[in-house]
Amino acid sequence: MLTLLKLLQSLVKTLHSEGTPTQIAAGVALGAALGLTPLVNAHNLVVLLLLAVVNVSFGAGMLGWAIFAPVGFMLDPLFDRIGQRLLTGTPALQGLWTAWDNTPGLALTNFNNTVVLGSVVGWLVLWIPIFVASRLLVLRYRATWGERVRDSVFYKAVTTSQLYNVYRWFRP
Numbered sequence: 111m112l113t114l115l116k117l118l119q120s121l122v123k124t125l126h127s128e129g130t131p132t133q134i135a136a137g138v139a140l141g142a143a144l145g146l147t148p149l150v151n152a153h154n155l156v157v158l159l160l161l162a163v164v165n166v167s168f169g170a171g172m173l174g175w176a177i178f179a180p181v182g183f184m185l186d187p188l189f190d191r192i193g194q195r196l197l198t199g200t201p202a203l204q205g206l207w208t209a210w211d212n213t214p215g216l217a218l219t220n221f222n223n224t225v226v227l228g229s230v231v232g233w234l235v236l237w238i239p240i241f242v243a244s245r246l247l248v249l250r251y252r253a254t255w256g257e258r259v260r261d262s263v264f265y266k267a268v269t270t271s272q273l274y275n276v277y278r279w280f281r282p
Contacts, residue, residue, distance in 0.1 A: 124169045125251055126260070135245035137167035141174025142240050146182040146189075147229040152218040174240075186225055189232050193224030196231065 124134060143157045161171040182189075197207060210216045221227045259265055 120169055120173050122259070124167055124173060125248065125256065127167065127169070129167045129170070131245045131248040131252070133165060134167045134170040134248050135241045136164075137161065137170030138174035138177075138244040139237050139241040140166060141171035141176075142178040142236065143230075143233045144171070144175040145178025145180075146185065146233045146236070148220075148223075148226050151220050151226055153230060170244075174244075182229065185229070185232065189228030190224050191228065192231055193226065193228030196227055197222070197224055 124137075127134075129137075140157055140161050144154055147154060160166075161168050196203060207222065210219075211222050219226075221230070
């Protein structure tokens with residue numbers, strides 16, 4: 111229950127932040143990589159570095175991770191088939207995979223695993239649709255529901271309470 115509450119809090123904080131819809135959408139799309147692909151791989155370290163260094167919403171990235179992690183588990187059989195097709199079903203790519211696996215740094219990507227390879231390819235294919243959909247949803251929210259939420263009694267009570275003001279002093 112606490113995790114769900116933190117997720118909702120992060121969502122509201124991100125939607126009402128000063129970030130542009132493009133920054134938020136890029137953060138969600140990068141966070142989707144963390145959710146759709148198996149976590150302990152070198153490409154996820156690159157994604158985390160991009161979330162930290164590039165001017166995108168880090169909170170939206172963590173939100174995208176939380177949203178797409180269950181989706182990634184559900185799509186694992188599909189990712190396995192995609193990876194299987196790329197690794198063994200395409201003879202023209204055999205030399206690439208062999209060279210990639212024998213290269214010391216590139217071997218850490220774990221692309222010899224069908225689920226890892228399939229999920230990375232799946233995320234690369236879905237990156238633009240996730241980005242566009244996220245951006246449209248943020249724009250739609252800010253144009254319609256954003257002001258209603260800001261005008262709600264609950265939002266005003268939380269933001270004007272003394273406890274919230276003390277919380278703002280200590281937040282990073």
